[in-house]
Amino acid sequence: MLCELDCIIKPTNVVLMFQMLAFKNGACLKDNTTLVSINKDGDQGLKVAASNGENFWGKKYVVVVGDWMRNLVKTVCGIELPIQPLEANVCYWRIKDGHEVEYAIGNDFPMFTSYGHSYIFGTPSLEYL
Numbered sequence: 001m002l003c004e005l006d007c008i009i010k011p012t013n014v015v016l017m018f019q020m021l022a023f024k025n026g027a028c029l030k031d032n033t034t035l036v037s038i039n040k041d042g043d044q045g046l047k048v049a050a051s052n053g054e055n056f057w058g059k060k061y062v063v064v065v066g067d068w069m070r071n072l073v074k075t076v077c078g079i080e081l082p083i084q085p086l087e088a089n090v091c092y093w094r095i096k097d098g099h100e101v102e103y104a105i106g107n108d109f110p111m112f113t114s115y116g117h118s119y120i121f122g123t124p125s126l127e128y129l
Helices: 011-024 069-077
Strands: 035-040 046-050 055-058 112-115 119-122
Touching (some): 035 069
Antiparallel strands (some): 035 046
16 A cells, blocks of 8 residues: 655664754763663652662653563563563665666655564665665
8 A cells, every 4th residue: 555654764863863852951861771760759750770770860751671671661660561572683685786766765666564474674775875
């Protein structure tokens, strides 16, 4: 089915844009930090504890979790979610010389998705020409 509202975004650029907006508004970024608890801290907002012993206080958080999400949700909410992390393979195929235009955005190469045993999707060429 053709949907004229489909689009392709460059995820790296989108993440960078949101990070820059967050920094501009006073946020700090903590990569590779596993959280072990989130608790109300009176009128101060929330206290977040990390597995490395660091503690953070703030009124608002954006938590992008990794494979430790299940434990965090159970600790914070008392709910055990039936989830598990999955490994995803991302592959790019180089377009043969002379055929780049045929597969570029703006031509008729479709976006497609398969939700079968293996999840596969394809998009027109965007970055890797």
